[in-house]
Amino acid sequence: MLDPPGKSAEVFKLGSQTLHGATLSSFTSIAMDPYPLITFALRIPSRMATTLNLTASSPSLSTQSDSPAHMVINILSSNQSKYATAFSRPDLYPAPFTDPDIAHTLTEEGLPVLEGSLGAMSCRLVGRGLPLHDMEFLSDTEDPRIEAGAMDTLWGAARTRNASRTLAKGAVASELFIAQVTRIEALASTPILPLLYHRRKFTSCIPCPPESLS
Secondary structure, X not given: OOOOOOOEEEEEEOOOOOEEEEEEOOOEEEEOOOOOEEEEEEEEOOHHHHHXXXXXXXXXXXXXXXXXXXXXXXXXXOOOHHHHHHOOOOOOOOOHHXXXXXXXXXXXXXXEEEOOOOEEEEEEEOOOOXXXXXXXXXXXXXXXXXXXXXXXXXXXXXXXXXXOOOOOOOOOEEEEEEEEEEEEEEEOOOOOOEOEEEOOEEEOOOOOOHHHHO
């Protein structure tokens, strides 16, 4: 089993509604050109996954290239383990943004950038989540003959199919989301270490000596 190597916190707001947050362990970059793209997976059922899918299908929140950011991804630093816990345990932290220890500023879209992070990226969804546990759906969407409007039908059918599907004992289901980076919001002003999660514990890494980089 591979342990998640790092942690990031995703913050999202649907219109004027309450902010949603989640701790990600699968966040990674997948492309720089022609568009900077990142991806992450969320285990379902998940309030965050549901909210993101509603956003991607909402006419009022377009996924076109000129639309505003849908979310901010904060790359957590080694002293932000509380942040990672707060955004992964809604049972213990139902309203993390009201916690005075979780300081943040707002982007032009009103999304929180967590103070003390390594950096933060405003991102725009490129579509709804892909159900990684549904090979039938993934195979259908690879067909180049599918028209854009037919995707809604395929996605709805997948939802209906998965609602009645029983996974094997111990198995988990997840959805993969892809987003375009639209703006870099913040960078650490001083060198700080990243927050890592290894063998069910928060940790960091040892700084690499400068001479070893040459």
